[in-house]
Amino acid sequence: xxxxxxxxxxxxxxxxxxxxxxxxxxxxxxxxxxxxxxxxxxxxxxxxxxxxxxxxxxxxxxxxxxxxxxxxxxxxxxxxxxxxxxxxxxxxxxxxxxxxxxxxxxxxxxxxxxxxxxxxxxxxxxxxxxxxxxxxxxxxxxxxxxxxxxxxxxxxxxxxxxxxxxxxxxxxxxxxxxxxxxxxxxxxxxxxxxxxxxxxxxxxxxxxxxxxxxxxxxxxxxxxxxxxxxxxxxxxxxxxxxxxxxxxxxxxxxxxxxxxxxxxxxxxxxxxxxxxxxxxxxxxxxxxxxxxxxxxxxxxxxxxxxxxxxxxxxxxxxxxxxxxxxxxxxxxxxxxxxxxxxxxxxxxxxxxxxxxxxxxxxxxxxxxxxxxxxxxxxxxxxxxx
Amino acid sequence: xxxxxxxxxxxxxxxxxxxxxxxxxxxxxxxxxxxxxxxxxxxxxxxxxxxxxxxxxxxxxxxxxxxxxxxxxxxxxxxxxxxxxxxxxxxxxxxxxxxxxxxxxxxxxxxxxxxxxxxxxxxxxxxxxxxxxxxxxxxxxxxxxxxxxxxxxxxxxxxxxxxxxxxxxxxxxxxxxxxxxxxxxxxxxxxxxxxxxxxxxxxxxxxxxxxxxxxxxxxxxxxxxxxxxxxxxxxxxxxxxxxxxxxxxxxxxxxxxxxxxx
Numbered sequence: 001x002x003x004x005x006x007x008x009x010x011x012x013x014x015x016x017x018x019x020x021x022x023x024x025x026x027x028x029x030x031x032x033x034x035x036x037x038x039x040x041x042x043x044x045x046x047x048x049x050x051x052x053x054x055x056x057x058x059x060x061x062x063x064x065x066x067x068x069x070x071x072x073x074x075x076x077x078x079x080x081x082x083x084x085x086x087x088x089x090x091x092x093x094x095x096x097x098x099x100x101x102x103x104x105x106x107x108x109x110x111x112x113x114x115x116x117x118x119x120x121x122x123x124x125x126x127x128x129x130x131x132x133x134x135x136x137x138x139x140x141x142x143x144x145x146x147x148x149x150x151x152x153x154x155x156x157x158x159x160x161x162x163x164x165x166x167x168x169x170x171x172x173x174x175x176x177x178x179x180x181x182x183x184x185x186x187x188x189x190x191x192x193x194x195x196x197x198x199x200x201x202x203x204x205x206x207x208x209x210x211x212x213x214x215x216x217x218x219x220x221x222x223x224x225x226x227x228x229x230x231x232x233x234x235x236x237x238x239x240x241x242x243x244x245x246x247x248x249x250x251x252x253x254x255x256x257x258x259x260x261x262x263x264x265x266x267x268x269x270x271x272x273x274x275x276x277x278x279x280x281x282x283x284x285x286x287x288x289x290x291x292x293x294x295x296x297x298x299x300x301x302x303x304x305x306x307x308x309x310x311x312x313x314x315x316x317x318x319x320x321x322x323x324x325x326x327x328x329x330x331x332x333x334x335x336x337x338x339x340x341x342x343x344x345x346x347x348x349x350x351x352x353x354x355x356x357x358x359x360x361x362x363x364x365x366x367x368x369x370x371x372x373x374x375x376x377x378x379x380x381x382x383x384x385x
Numbered sequence: 386x387x388x389x390x391x392x393x394x395x396x397x398x399x400x401x402x403x404x405x406x407x408x409x410x411x412x413x414x415x416x417x418x419x420x421x422x423x424x425x426x427x428x429x430x431x432x433x434x435x436x437x438x439x440x441x442x443x444x445x446x447x448x449x450x451x452x453x454x455x456x457x458x459x460x461x462x463x464x465x466x467x468x469x470x471x472x473x474x475x476x477x478x479x480x481x482x483x484x485x486x487x488x489x490x491x492x493x494x495x496x497x498x499x500x501x502x503x504x505x506x507x508x509x510x511x512x513x514x515x516x517x518x519x520x521x522x523x524x525x526x527x528x529x530x531x532x533x534x535x536x537x538x539x540x541x542x543x544x545x546x547x548x549x550x551x552x553x554x555x556x557x558x559x560x561x562x563x564x565x566x567x568x569x570x571x572x573x574x575x576x577x578x579x580x581x582x583x584x585x586x587x588x589x590x591x592x593x594x595x596x597x598x599x600x601x602x603x604x605x606x607x608x609x610x611x612x613x614x615x616x617x618x619x620x621x622x623x624x625x626x627x628x629x630x631x632x633x634x635x636x637x638x639x640x641x642x643x644x645x646x647x
Contacts, residue, residue, distance in 0.1 A: 067598050069545060071408020153432075218462075246492060251462060253491040293492045358410040363442070367432045369473045370460050 002207040003244050010240065012186040015044075016233035022048035030289070031057060035065060038290050043239045046286035047232045055282060062288035062314040069292050073360045075317035076347060077125035078118055079158075079299075081326045082106050082144055084336050086131025088197030090183075092225065092261055094338045095131040097197065102336055104326045105136060111144060115151050117329035121321055121347045124153040124364040127179065129338075132160035132198055142173050149174035154366035156219070160198065161208040167215035174371045179221030180208045181257065185237035186229035193228055209241065213249025218370075220245055220252050221297070226275040226283075227261035235283045239290055246291075255295035255317070256287055260302070277306055281313060288314035300341040307343050308353060320350040388617065391588050393566055394482070394514040394535045396453065400425045401583065402613040403455070403568060404606070405593025407433070412446035414602055419452065422606035427452045428484050428591065430459045431470050436477040455516065457484035463497070464504040471508055483508065484538065485517040494544045498525050502532060509533025518570055521552035523559050530564040537563075538591065540571035541582065545594045547574025550581055560586045576605075576612035583616025584624060 022045040030042035031054060045051060046058065083105040086095040094101070106114065118126060128144060130136040141159060148155055156177035157170065167178065182205060184190050194200045212220045222241050224234035238256060245254055260275050284296060298307060298315045300322040311318060323329050325337040343350075351361035390397040404424045409415035419427060427447065435441040447454070456474035461467045464487070471483050485508065487501050488494045501517050502525065508515045514535045519525055521539040529537050539559055542548035549572060550556065560567055566588035573579050574595045582590050592609055599605035635642075 067408075068547070068594065071594070071597055072410035073408060250492065251489050355411060360409060360411050362433070364435060365430075365432055366460065367436060367470070367473065369436070369469050370432070370466055 002210040003241060004203050004206045006240065006244055007185065007206055007237070010237070012188070012229070012233055012237075015236055016230045019044045019048045019232045019236060022050045024050050024053075027051045027054055031061070035289070035292050040236070040239060040243065043286060043290045044236055046289060047235050047283065051282060051286070052278075055278070055285070058285035058289060059281065059313050062285040063312050065288055065292045066312075066314045066316065070316050071360075072358055073362045074311060074315070074354050075125065075295075075362045075365050076123070076320050076351065077127055077154075077317060078121065078123045078319055078347070079127045079129055079322050079324065080114055080118060080148075081129045081324060081328065081338065082111065082140075083130040083133070083136045084326055084338065085133045085135055086197070087133050088131070088199040089195040090197075090199060091193045091195065092183075092228065104336060105140075106326050108143075108147060110327055110330070111147050113330035114327065115148055119151055121329075122351075122363050123321075123347065125156070125317075125366065126152045126154070127156045127158055127319075129158045130160070136160075138162065138166045138169060142169060145170065145173040145175055149368055153364045153368060155368075156221075158221075161205050162211075164211045164215045167212055167217055171215060171217060172372050174368055176217070176366065176371050177219035177221060177253075177255075178212050178217050179223075179255070179257065180205070180212070181221075181223045181225060181259065182206065182237075182241070183225040184228040185224060185234055185241075189229035209245055210248070213245060213252050216251065218252060219255060219295075220249070221255040221257060223257040223259065225259050225261065226280070231275045231279060231283070235286065239287070242287075242291060242294060253295065254291075254293075255297055257297045257299065258283055259299065277310075280306075281310060284310065284314045300343040301339065302342055304343040304345055307350075311354070311359070312357070318350065320345065320347040388621065391566060393516075398425050398453075398589070400610070400613075401589040401617055402579070402610055403428065403570075403589055403591040404596065405591065406430075406443060406447070407593055408597035409602065410597075412442055415443075415597070416446040416448070418596055418602040418606040419447075421603045421610070422596070423610045425451075425453060426455055428455045428457045428593075429478070431456050431474045431477070432460045434477065436473055438477075453482065454478050454480050455482050455484045456480065457486050457518075459486050459488075461487055462489040462500075463487065464500045464507065467500070467504040468507060468511075471511075471513055475513070481512055482514045482535075483516065485515050496520060496540070498522060501525075502528055505529050505534050506532040516568065521555035521559060523555060523562060526559045526567070527562065527564065534565055536566040536568055536588070538568045538570040541569050541578065542572025542574075544571040546572050547595055548572050549574055549578035550585075553585070556582075556587070557585060563588075576608045579609050580612040580616035580619070583613055584619045586620050589613075 026045035027050050030045040084095045085103045089097050155175050158179040190202045209220050295316045296314050297317045299319045354361045390399045400423045402424050403426045405428045456478050458467050458470040461470050487497045489497050496519050505515050505517050516536045518538045526537045542551035568589045569582040569587045570591040573592050579590045596605045
């Protein structure tokens with residue numbers, strides 16, 4: 001049994017209605033609980049409209065619990081786009097196959113040029129991204145890991161969903177984390193926004209974190225793309241997924257991101273569900289109250305002003321200086337990008353701001369020595385939840 | 386009573402307060418807190434420092450002549466990863482001292498006793514001075530000492546929890562039967578917790594979260610230093626035993642002292 005079975009037990013519109021019906025008393029009960037005892041029903045209350053007047057209280061608690069667990073530190077990382085070739089047609093993405101943009105797969109020379117530019121920026125944690133295509137499959141990714149592993153402390157992936165055997169190989173080659181965002185847990189919206197290509201298979205994507213856990217991947221990142229359906233229900237399903245992973249694959253760390261839709265090529269006709277900054281803060285704080293240990297990440301999709309204020313409300317890692325187009329660091333051009341970023345400050349500028357706020361920017365919080373030893377144990381640990 | 390230094394693997398330590406270096410808001414704040422604590426032994430997470438010889442912002446704020454470094458293996462999940470990390474730490478930080486932490490559970494960071502015992506045995510054979518972080522398990526602590534641990538570091542409470550000596554009953558047994566120094570680690574959230582640990586007879590305590598996340602870390606470091614000193618002095622002075630109720634001098638045996646009845 002995988003997460004799809006659990007997910008099928010909850011009907012998206014019914015969940016949305018249940019959250020909408022939460023009362024002030026429900027919110028007070030959730031806020032009164034000890035930090036190890038919040039239930040999924042409490043999470044629903046914290047995500048509800050009834051929680052809006054309690055946002056400051058949620059933010060204070062979220063800040064306090066984050067400092068207790070993670071200290072006054074902020075992990076900095078950068079994305080490295082290896083390719084924008086993609087076989088999917090998705091309504092919200094600049095890489096969508098139907099968009100007539102130049103396609104690129106970085107070769108060795110280009111990858112090393114990007115690596116050199118990132119290292120010069122001080123980056124030690126790098127997230128490797130691609131579109132979904134057999135042309136950037138397992139062999140290409142293994143090759144990229146071999147090129148990059150000597151140069152960085154931590155390499156993670158945000159690539160197409162793959163199989164347990166692929167993840168075991170990546171682990172052996174020095175990859176320690178995989179982010180795989182469901183985009184939407186609403187089956188109707190999923191079908192509406194994923195028109196063609198392998199990504200149209202919702203179930204395969206839903207159970208990708210299971211396969212990561214079975215392969216012993218050390219960190220599993222999940223999340224929804226806010227703006228495709230009812231954000232409150234999306235966030236609740238992320239919480240359901242989080243609890244499931246924590247129970248089944250307890251050796252893996254977890255992280256959550258909160259991407260909101262950004263402008264991109266080909267987005268003219270898109271009808272979006274509104275998701276304001278105030279609501280994003282509500283989601284961030286609700287997750288921190290729900291889990292003191294989950295890592296929460298905030299990307300450059302958000303504005304400098306928002307990030308400068310919101311980072312202390314539960315966030316543990318931030319990207320900085322990001323380019324979302326393959327070759328973007330070495331070439332400094334902005335064509336071919338997946339989405340346009342909002343906070344365009346350099347990593348040094350972001351780090352300097354964090355320091356003025358009494359936070360220590362952390363460039364390295366991993367070591368490649370810890371990677372590559374998972375094969376034997378992982379094989380033993382592969383079992384259904 | 387004269388205070389004697391703590392000796393671990395032949396090294397004398399005059400401060401019985403060990404500090405962690407994580408969670409501080411800045412390098413200078415960490416440096417000043419360490420100085421205020423009077424500590425001589427500080428843990429450094431291997432994962433946080435550059436092991437390739439590049440400039441490192443954490444190490445830059447640690448004065449090498451002042452502190453002995455105790456690299457920790459935070460992040461490893463089993464004996465194999467622990468041994469690789471230990472070898473790298475010895476190479477990169479030029480010390481064979483090691484705080485062995487193996488927690489396969491990243492949520493509560495609970496130490497794995499089976500892997501820790503196995504790794505301790507292997508690392509001791511490789512010449513490491515091993516200080517394993519473990520549950521407050523008296524049998525395990527005995528086994529670790531036999532396996533070559535230079536000291537044991539049982540937890541007072543879940544790491545970072547500030548709950549104090551939640552494991553007190555088991556710590557008392559560990560202290561009573563100690564074969565190597567006992568450093569109480571994790572969960573000490575207030576100077577009074579540290580003082581209580583030292584009054585129980587702990588050889589030292591290790592503190593990080595309570596100092597690093599205090600509103601004023603430097604002042605809190607000083608407070609912990611005073612508490613550790615007070616607790617140690619109290620232990621050495623010989624605490625009177627406690628009793629739950631007032632006790633008359635000899636109600637049951639006084640008759641023995643009285644003259645025989647005629």
